[in-house]
Amino acid sequence: MNSWVLIVLMAALCATIFVAGRSRSLNVATGVGGTRYLNSLPFYYGMLSALWAILPALVLVTLWKIFDGQIIEHIVISELPDDVVFEDASQRGLMLNQIYNIMNGQLSADTAPAYLADSVARLQALKAHADLLVSVLVVMMMVGLGGFAWWRINPQLRARAQVENVFQLVLLGCSSLAILTTIGIVMSVLWESLRFFHAVPITDFLFGLEWSPQTAIRKDQVAGSSSFGAVPLFAGTLLIAGIAMLVAVPTGLMSAIYLSEYAHKKVRAIVKPLLEVLAGIPTVVYGFFAAITVAPFIRDAAVSMGLDNYMAVTSESALAAGLVMGVMIIPFISSLSDDVINAVPQSLRDGALGLGATRSEVIRQVVIPAALPGIVGGVLLAVSRAIGETMIVVMAAGLAAKLTANPLDSVTTVTVQIVTLLVGDQEFDSPKTLAAFALGLMLFIVTLALNYVALHVVRKYREQYE
Amino acid sequence: MNSTNNAEKPTTAELVERSLAKRRASEWRFKQMGRASVAVGIIALLILFTQIIGNGIGAFRQSFVHMEIEFDPDTLGMTEVNQEQLALANFDGIVRNGLRELFPEVKGRREKRELYSIASYGAGFKLRDMLAADPSLLGQRVSVKLLVDDDVDTYVKSLRAGDPYEDRISEAQRKRIDKLLESGALRLHFNTGFFTSADSAEPEQAGILGALLGSLFTLLVTGSLSFPIGVAAAIYLEEYAKRSRLTDFIEVNINNLAAVPSVIFGLLGLAIFLNFFNMPRSMPLVGGLVLTLMTLPTVIISSRAAIKAVPPSIREAALGMGASKMQMILQHVLPLAMPGMLTGAIIGMAQALGETAPLLMIGMVAFIAEVPAGITDPATVLPVQIFLWADSPERAFVERTSAAIMVLLAFLITMNTLAIWLRRRLERRW
Numbered sequence: 001m002n003s004w005v006l007i008v009l010m011a012a013l014c015a016t017i018f019v020a021g022r023s024r025s026l027n028v029a030t031g032v033g034g035t036r037y038l039n040s041l042p043f044y045y046g047m048l049s050a051l052w053a054i055l056p057a058l059v060l061v062t063l064w065k066i067f068d069g070q071i072i073e074h075i076v077i078s079e080l081p082d083d084v085v086f087e088d089a090s091q092r093g094l095m096l097n098q099i100y101n102i103m104n105g106q107l108s109a110d111t112a113p114a115y116l117a118d119s120v121a122r123l124q125a126l127k128a129h130a131d132l133l134v135s136v137l138v139v140m141m142m143v144g145l146g147g148f149a150w151w152r153i154n155p156q157l158r159a160r161a162q163v164e165n166v167f168q169l170v171l172l173g174c175s176s177l178a179i180l181t182t183i184g185i186v187m188s189v190l191w192e193s194l195r196f197f198h199a200v201p202i203t204d205f206l207f208g209l210e211w212s213p214q215t216a217i218r219k220d221q222v223a224g225s226s227s228f229g230a231v232p233l234f235a236g237t238l239l240i241a242g243i244a245m246l247v248a249v250p251t252g253l254m255s256a257i258y259l260s261e262y263a264h265k266k267v268r269a270i271v272k273p274l275l276e277v278l279a280g281i282p283t284v285v286y287g288f289f290a291a292i293t294v295a296p297f298i299r300d301a302a303v304s305m306g307l308d309n310y311m312a313v314t315s316e317s318a319l320a321a322g323l324v325m326g327v328m329i330i331p332f333i334s335s336l337s338d339d340v341i342n343a344v345p346q347s348l349r350d351g352a353l354g355l356g357a358t359r360s361e362v363i364r365q366v367v368i369p370a371a372l373p374g375i376v377g378g379v380l381l382a383v384s385r386a387i388g389e390t391m392i393v394v395m396a397a398g399l400a401a402k403l404t405a406n407p408l409d410s411v412t413t414v415t416v417q418i419v420t421l422l423v424g425d426q427e428f429d430s431p432k433t434l435a436a437f438a439l440g441l442m443l444f445i446v447t448l449a450l451n452y453v454a455l456h457v458v459r460k461y462r463e464q465y466e
Numbered sequence: 467m468n469s470t471n472n473a474e475k476p477t478t479a480e481l482v483e484r485s486l487a488k489r490r491a492s493e494w495r496f497k498q499m500g501r502a503s504v505a506v507g508i509i510a511l512l513i514l515f516t517q518i519i520g521n522g523i524g525a526f527r528q529s530f531v532h533m534e535i536e537f538d539p540d541t542l543g544m545t546e547v548n549q550e551q552l553a554l555a556n557f558d559g560i561v562r563n564g565l566r567e568l569f570p571e572v573k574g575r576r577e578k579r580e581l582y583s584i585a586s587y588g589a590g591f592k593l594r595d596m597l598a599a600d601p602s603l604l605g606q607r608v609s610v611k612l613l614v615d616d617d618v619d620t621y622v623k624s625l626r627a628g629d630p631y632e633d634r635i636s637e638a639q640r641k642r643i644d645k646l647l648e649s650g651a652l653r654l655h656f657n658t659g660f661f662t663s664a665d666s667a668e669p670e671q672a673g674i675l676g677a678l679l680g681s682l683f684t685l686l687v688t689g690s691l692s693f694p695i696g697v698a699a700a701i702y703l704e705e706y707a708k709r710s711r712l713t714d715f716i717e718v719n720i721n722n723l724a725a726v727p728s729v730i731f732g733l734l735g736l737a738i739f740l741n742f743f744n745m746p747r748s749m750p751l752v753g754g755l756v757l758t759l760m761t762l763p764t765v766i767i768s769s770r771a772a773i774k775a776v777p778p779s780i781r782e783a784a785l786g787m788g789a790s791k792m793q794m795i796l797q798h799v800l801p802l803a804m805p806g807m808l809t810g811a812i813i814g815m816a817q818a819l820g821e822t823a824p825l826l827m828i829g830m831v832a833f834i835a836e837v838p839a840g841i842t843d844p845a846t847v848l849p850v851q852i853f854l855w856a857d858s859p860e861r862a863f864v865e866r867t868s869a870a871i872m873v874l875l876a877f878l879i880t881m882n883t884l885a886i887w888l889r890r891r892l893e894r895r896w
Binding site: 066069160163164167168170171172174175176177178179181182184185187188189191192250251252253254255257258259261262263271274275277278280281282283284285286287288289291292293327330331334356358359360361363364381384385387388389390391394395415418419422423436437440443444447448451452455 | 482489490492493496497499500501502503504506507508510511513514517518521694695696698699700701702703706707715716719720721722723725726727728729730731732733734736737738743744759762763766790791792816819820821822823826827831849850852853856864867868871874875878882
């Protein structure tokens with residue numbers, strides 16, 4: 001049965017049971033002298049019956065959708081002739097693919113072994129049966145449990161309390177999704193990383209100086225050797241993030257100071273949202289801008305100054321990516337600094353001004369020191385953003401894994417490598433693709449630590465003046 | 467200390483007097499530094515916008531060649547108009563005949579091939595569609611306007627800009643184009659194809675409709691999941707949760723998730739949705755799920771702020787009238803907090819709309835030349851389309867990329883304006 005049909009059927013049944021439950025509670029109520037003698041409003045009786053019907057059914061359908069494919073595939077594979085033996089899981093997967101391709105008409109059945117035709121027929125039959133089976137099961141369950149709840153309705157039933165308990169549980173479930181997501185991230189990244197560290201020792205990964213993630217498809221292939229030393233990636237990431245910070249921290253901080261301490265209210269009302277537009281522009285736009293406009297400009301400028309005689313000057317450069325990333329981060333730094341600067345009590349400023357300090361002296365010697373922990377926290381958050389930023393570096397920084405401090409050269413970063421290793425179709429048993437997960441793990445740990453420290457610093461500092 | 471020393475030592479007033487000019491200059495410098503910093507940000511914004519608009523504005527117009535075409539049954543190899551013959555017919559042949567009529571003097575294979583390349587590779591398909599729509603055209607002569615190849619289009623546009631780009635066309639070809647331009651046979655029209663077709667390997671035929679719909683379907687999934695779940699989570703945390711280890715842990719998690727780099731969500735999507743649940747690649751459904759997890763923290767945080775802003779007196783009044791907690795929340799708190807929640811949700815969706823990196827990893831970089839019809843069709847999204855076009859070597863893709871960016875930014879600005887408007891309009895002061 002089509003899944004849409006099933007969904008509509010479930011919704012219809014649920015609605016029917018709700019109406020039935022509600023009207024039964026009304027019936028029951030007339031027996032005892034009116035709805036005010038019921039424990040709860042009729043709505044809740046209907047709701048309770050409907051919940052009894054729909055919740056278990058939903059659980060069943062979800063579980064089924066997750067596991068049915070695997071169960072059916074297992075049956076089909078186990079019914080293959082005895083002389084078909086699989087040495088490992090990938091051969092099994094290949095066979096299954098073949099069966100699916102024949103089923104979808106992408107592969108002619110004539111060229112395949114004869115027994116596969118049987119398998120295809122079996123698979124189709126099983127799928128059809130399974131869908132029908134689960135539909136019938138769901139309908140029976142809904143009618144049965146809904147009917148049971150309907151039958152239980154009586155004036156003493158605490159329907160409202162029960163419905164509200166379910167409601168609260170659902171809410172709890174929704175908020176636990178954040179935990180589930182975190183667990184999902186940790187599990188998926190950790191699992192594949194462990195597989196990677198089986199193939200490549202963790203010390204080689206962390207301290208190796210060469211990154212060339214090519215893996216041989218055949219054993220005797222030329223250039224089949226690969227090395228997974230991630231130090232050049234870390235260096236490239238730090239170089240670009242460093243350039244970005246050099247741009248963003250002074251500009252962002254000075255903008256925040258100017259806007260909160262000097263600027264007229266009207267100027268602030270126009271300029272602040274304008275700066276914040278910078279934060280809302282998608283990173284792919286910055287990436288395009290960096291690659292098309294900024295990078296060629298920097299290269300031409302460097303060449304015309306004759307810098308190419310002394311160092312490598314490439315059309316994709318760390319400087320271009322870093323500069324543009326810095327611009328992207330300006331509003332981030334400025335709005336965070338703005339917050340902490342505004343949190344410094346006016347009395348401190350007034351005191352210093354009263355002693356005869358100029359405004360800039362007040363800012364430099366009173367406001368900034370007082371706001372420093374908050375500003376440091378904001379900068380740490382910005383660093384973590386710069387490290388995790390992907391599109392700008394993918395489009396403008398290049399792919400060459402080099403250990404260089406030359407900002408005009410092309411470098412590569414952790415995020416760039418994650419994306420380039422994983423874009424396209426790939427198998428998940430080569431160190432090449434697994435390496436991306438190891439890099440992801442590193443990125444996750446570093447940014448998590450940075451964020452954790454930064455959030456603590458910012459929060460602790462804010463509480464001081466409250 | 468004796469008195470002579472005292473006379474030499476300047477008084478405090480004198481000290482202040484002396485340093486005052488210096489201090490004022492430093493004050494002035496400091497203020498100018500602030501001005502300069504603000505200027506840097508705004509100038510960067512201006513450069514970005516002028517570059518994008520300057521590069522992209524050309525893509526909204528497209529060159530077409532106006533010419534006479536004869537639906538000649540012999541050249542086409544058709545005897546009657548039916549599906550089978552339409553599929554096999556030689557429409558490129560009649561396009562070539564038409565071009566040869568314009569330039570009868572062209573001889574030789576290379577010259578001819580060059581001449582034929584004026585028309586877009588897809589010109590024949592347009593004629594096929596014309597004939598399929600009106601079978602009576604068979605054997606007739608009609609004047610049509612046909613798409614022009616991207617190199618020619620680039621040349622024509624660069625000519626108008628006063629900076630001819632001639633690298634990819636020969637001298638003879640250029641003369642032909644100039645002649646067509648003079649006679650008015652080659653003209654620029656509004657580029658409807660850009661908004662009505664999907665991606666294509668030929669720049670002149672490539673459009674953004676596919677990516678636009680892909681974005682729409684993806685956002686549909688994201689919005690319909692992240693808004694209810696986010697609101698529910700916010701309600702739990704604000705109204706039900708007592709401070710316990712569990713709720714603290716949930717809070718820390720939400721804050722951390724808001725700061726996790728987006729590539730990591732791509733890894734999650736790849737490992738869980740694609741590898742574990744075996745969902746197919748490149749679908750708005752999977753993309754929407756990944757983006758849901760990404761936007762959820764934003765929605766939860768803003769929804770909590772909105773719920774917090776509802777004064778306790780409302781809750782107490784509702785409870786005092788005998789409402790249950792659920793009634794109080796659903797009938798009083800939620801309607802009052804809704805504007806703030808919607809604003810947060812729209813801002814979260816705007817972030818999701820611009821997100822690229824995680825979608826690259828779940829296969830939305832695939833080249834898809836069909837317009838998706840639902841959330842389970844393979845599709846790409848606007849930012850990924852921009853990324854793909856930015857990577858293409860053809861010069862004509864630069865203006866298309868910029869134009870696609872303009873469309874994306876227009877969308878974002880609309881969404882943000884909507885959010886601001888909603889907030890202004892529905893905001894309540896207590």
